[in-house]
Amino acid sequence: xxxxxxxxxxxxxxxxxxxxxxxxxxxxxxxxxxxxxxxxxxxxxxxxxxxxxxxxxxxxxxxxxxxxxxxxxxxxxxxxxxxxxxxxxxxxxxxxxxxxxxxxxxxxxxxxxxxxxxxxxxxxxxxxxxxxxxxxxxxxxxxxxxxxxxxxxxxxxxxxxxxxxxxxxxxxxxxxxxxxxxxxxxxxxxxxxxxxxxxxxxxxxxxxxxxxxxxxxxxxxxxxxxxxxxxxxxxxxxxxxxxxxxxxxxxxxxxxxxxxxxxxxxxxx
Numbered sequence: 001x002x003x004x005x006x007x008x009x010x011x012x013x014x015x016x017x018x019x020x021x022x023x024x025x026x027x028x029x030x031x032x033x034x035x036x037x038x039x040x041x042x043x044x045x046x047x048x049x050x051x052x053x054x055x056x057x058x059x060x061x062x063x064x065x066x067x068x069x070x071x072x073x074x075x076x077x078x079x080x081x082x083x084x085x086x087x088x089x090x091x092x093x094x095x096x097x098x099x100x101x102x103x104x105x106x107x108x109x110x111x112x113x114x115x116x117x118x119x120x121x122x123x124x125x126x127x128x129x130x131x132x133x134x135x136x137x138x139x140x141x142x143x144x145x146x147x148x149x150x151x152x153x154x155x156x157x158x159x160x161x162x163x164x165x166x167x168x169x170x171x172x173x174x175x176x177x178x179x180x181x182x183x184x185x186x187x188x189x190x191x192x193x194x195x196x197x198x199x200x201x202x203x204x205x206x207x208x209x210x211x212x213x214x215x216x217x218x219x220x221x222x223x224x225x226x227x228x229x230x231x232x233x234x235x236x237x238x239x240x241x242x243x244x245x246x247x248x249x250x251x252x253x254x255x256x257x258x259x260x261x262x263x264x265x266x267x268x269x
Contacts, residue, residue, distance in 0.1 A: 007200045008089075008115075009123045011137050013107040016090040016199035019132070020069040030099040039072050045229045049073060052159060052261050053130060054149055061127035062109075066116050066148060067134030068109050071097035077130075078106050087114035107201035112252045116144040125244070133259070136162040136202045149216050154268035158218065163196075163203035165189065168201055168247055169258035207261060221263035230258045 017035050024041045027034035043049065053073065059081035068074045074097055077084040086108060088094055097111050114120050116131070117140050135144035141162070146150040151156055162239045164170065168206060171186050176188040177195045193199050204212075206223055213220060233240045 003108065004155065006078065011198045011200060012089050013086075013140075014243075015069075015137075018094045019090070019093045019096050019195075022070050022096075030096075030103075032103060035070075035072075035100055035103065037266050038070050039075075042072050043074045043240065045234065046259075048226065048228065048259065048261070049132065052161070052263075053132075058082040058128055060153045062122065062125065062236070063128045063130060064119075064126045064151065066119070066129060066131035066144070068093050068097050069134075073098045073130070073132060074108070074111075075100055075106070075243060078108055082128075084108040085126070086111040087116065087119065089113070090114060104145070118145045119151050121151045123150055124150050126153060128152075128154055128157045128159065130159045132161045133163070136204070137200065141202060145212065146216070149218060149264075149266060150191070152266045154266050156266050157221075158258075158264040159261070160264075161259050162191070162209070164256075164258055165203035165205055165261040166223065166256060167203070167246060167258040168251070168256045169233075172231075172256075174234065176236045188226060191254065204260065206260070209260065213262075213264065217267040217269065218264040221265055221269055222261075223263075225255060225257040225259070226262045227253045228259050231256065 009167040021038050021042050025037040025081055027037055053076065053125055058077065061082055063077050063082040065074050065077065068088045073085050074084060078101065086097060091113055094111055094113050101108060112120065116135055116138055116207045128153055129148045131148065135141045140143050148158055172194065173196060174188045174191050177191045178184060192203050210220065210224060231248060232244045
């Protein structure tokens with residue numbers, strides 16, 4: 001097993017233990033209360049998902065979600081009447097989605113275990129491909145992007161969120177895991193690689209994303225990095241939250257957000 005394969009196996013093992021967001025509940029697994037609590041917490045902490053995804057605008061359209069996790073966003077696509085397809089690297093995530101659909105008496109077109117670096121779908125198929133906080137965990141993020149573009153039909157939309165390296169939350173992680181441990185020369189990238197969720201997590205700058213997408217036949221609609229609850233350290237005490245708000249005001253609320261949301265349109269050949 002080479003280094004890249006080893007890293008991917010670590011990523012898979014990490015998320016197969018518990019899908020993203022499930023750590024916040026003590027309810028019985030797969031129960032209605034379990035899913036309700038996960039959903040309520042997610043959209044309380046990350047309300048920006050709705051304005052970015054615009055679920056209800058995709059009624060009757062073919063939508064692929066790359067990295068379904070606990071299935072919270074995926075359920076919004078299904079409820080909105082989209083022809084919903086989903087993939088995830090882990091069986092744990094796929095099981096979550098199947099249970100949620102069954103509990104709600106809903107159906108998706110297809111949900112399966114698959115690697116975002118090699119999507120099991122035909123070229124030019126989806127009206128929209130959506131991925132929130134997923135492809136930066138892959139050893140080859142650019143290959144994931146390439147695959148997402150491949151399966152999107154000309155004129156279709158691509159909606160991706162990746163982490164922003166120039167963010168308050170990334171700075172906080174560096175202070176916590178580097179500066180406060182006497183390792184001030186460690187880079188933010190190294191800290192995130194080793195300490196942010198699964199091994200190998202990456203974060204990007206706006207310039208890096210623009211350079212990455214420039215080689216593909218896509219039109220950049222927008223990139224946004226608005227400060228989120230994570231940047232404002234919602235889980236910390238009031239003094240920390242106050243300092244985070246001061247930093248956001250000083251550096252710019254639309255400059256230093258942890259979530260970098262990217263909207264693209266695939267251009268016809």
